[in-house]
Amino acid sequence: MQPVESISATLASVDNVRAYLTGLQDAICSALEAVESGAGGEGAGAGHFLADAWAKGPEERLQGEGITRIMEGGLVFERAGCGFSHVRGAQLPPSATQHRPELAGAPFEAMGVSLVFHPRNPYVPTVHMNVRMISAGHPGQAPTRWFGGGLDLTPVYGFEQDAVDFHRGCRDALAPFGADLYPRFKTWCDEYFYLKHRDEQRGVGGIFFDDFCELPPEQSFAMLRSVGDSLLKAYLPIVARRQDTPYGEREVAFQRYRRGRYVEFNLVWDRGTHFGLQSGGRTESILLSMPPHACWSYQREDAQGSPEAALTREFLVRRDWL
Template identity: 65%
Template sequence: MNESISHPGSEIAQVRPWLIALQQSIVDALEQVEEAEQGSIGFVREPWQKAAHEPLQGDGITCIIEGGAVFERAGCGFSHVHGAALPPSATQKRPELAGAGFEALGVSLVFHPRNPYVPTVHMNVRMIAAQTAQGQTVSWFGGGMDLTPYYAFEEDAVHFHQTCRASVQAFGDSLYPRYKTWCDDYFYLKHRDEQRGIGGIFYDDVTELGFAGGFAMMQSVGSHFLKAYLPIVQRRMHMPYGERERDFQLYRRGRYVEFNLVFDRGTHFGLQSGGRTESILLSMPPQAHWAYQKTYEAGSPEAQLTQQFLIRRDWL
C-alpha cells in the first residue's frame, strides 16, 4: 500500500486554503441563484473555534441558508480539527491506528431545496492525517457526491453521473465504476432494503494515489460539484407543484434523516470525536415526516421514484 507518509504540516498548509476557497465558491454560486429570486436571502456565515478545555481542538466556518427562496435549508461547512485519538468510526478499516492522534479537515454540504422537483444533494471532500505508533504520519482522502431526487427525471440522473465520472476520469478508468458501486453500497438503508437516492460517487481511505494524487482528486471532485448540480436546479426550480408533491417530499426526507443518524460515518465521526453538534447536524432537513406503511398507486410519479429510480442502475 503506497500510503502518504511525509510532513503533515506542509500537506495541510496546501489543503486548508484550497478547502476554504472551495466553500466560498460554492456559497457564492448559491447566493447568486437565491439573489435572482424575489425575496431571497443569503448565507449566514459563522466562523467558530473549539474551546481550549474541549477534547477536540480546531476551527471552522459554517455557512447556512434557512428559509431561502430556492433552498429551504442549505448548509456548507468547512472544519479543521485535531484530537488525541481517532474515533472508532475512523478506524474500522485501520485498527492499527486505534487511539492514534489525528487531524481532519474537509468541506461538507447538504442542500435541501424548497421545490420537490429539485433533488437534495450531498457533497463531501476530506483529508485525515494520523500518527502511527512508530511515529510516522499517514494521510488519506475521502469524499464524493450523491443525489437524492423526490421525482424521477432521467436526464438529471444521467447528467449527474456523467459529471461524477468526469471528476475522477483523469485518475483512472476504473475509478468511476468502482466509486459508483461504493456509493450505491454506502448510501443504502439496510433496515428498509432501499437506496437513499440515485447515488453518484463515494470513496474513503484512499491512499494509493499518494498525497499529490489524492489532493488532486479532491480538487477535481470538489470543482465538479457545481457543474453536476446547478444545471438540475435551474431546470426544476420553477416547476409548479402542490400539496401532494410537498407531502411526498417531506415523507422522503424522513429517509434522509434515518440514513444520516443511523448509518452515516461522517455524522458518527463528528459526534464520537466531540465535534461541533450544530455543524455536524446541518445536513438535517428543516421539515420531514413519517407515515406508517405508506403506499402509492401503481404508475404514479411517486411509485415511479421508488420502483424505477431508487434501484441500482447504470445511469451511463
C-alpha cells in the first residue's frame, strides 16, 4: 500500500491542534500522578503512567503515530488510560460518514486525546473524555474539518453533589461560546451514552458533540480547548471528596457489576471504538478504556431502598442537573 499523503499542510492550525493535544495528555497524566503521590502511591511502578509510543508504517491500512499512557495498580486509580493519536487513512470508515455521505471513501486525517479513568474506590465515579479533530476530502477538493468530543461521569454510587458539580463544570466550559451549547450538548450526551438494549443511561452524562464546525475554525478549536481543560477542574474535586470513603466487598461486587455495563456500551454502541477498529487502528490503544475487572449477573435485582437500587432509579435517568 502506498503511503497516504497528509492533508495537514492545507490546514494552518493542525500543528497547533497537535501541540495542544499532546500538552493536554501531559498535563492530565501529571495531575493523576500527583493524586497518587498524595495518597502515598510511591511503590515501584504504582501510581505512574507507562508511556507506550507506537507508529504505523506505510504498509498498514492506517498510518500515523501516537502515545498510549496507562497506569495500573494505583492506590486511587485501579486503571487509568490516556491516549494521544494522530493517524491518516485512505478512506473514512462507515462510522464517520453516516452524517457526511459526500465524504464516503475520502482520505482522512484524525488526531485526538481519549481517556477513561477507573478508580479503585467504588464511591469515586469513572470518568471519560475525548477531544478530537478530523479532516477529510476527496482529491482535488478542499478538505472538510470538524471537531468532536466531550466528557461524561459514570458513578457506581450516586451523589447529587457530584453530578451537579460535574455538569456545572461542563456548562462553564461551553458558556463563552454560546449559551445554547451546554443544553444541546447535554441532551446529545444523554442520547449518545445510552444502552439501548438495556433501556438505561450509562451514567449521569455530561456533554457530547460531534461533526462540529458551526463556529469559525479558530473558535471551534478554542471551544475544544476549553472542553479539554475542564476535565481536571470538574473531576479532581470529586475524586478528593470520595477517595477515602470506607468500602467493602459489597461495594466492590457492585462496582464490577456496573463496570460490565460500561464494557457493553463501549463494545456495542461507542462510535469511537468502532471508528478505531474499522479504520485499522491500534487495538491495544483503542481498548484502553476497558476496566481491569468486570462481571455480569443474571437478572440482578437490588433491594428497594438500597443505595444500589437508588443508582438506577435516581441517577441513571435523564435529568436536568443544574
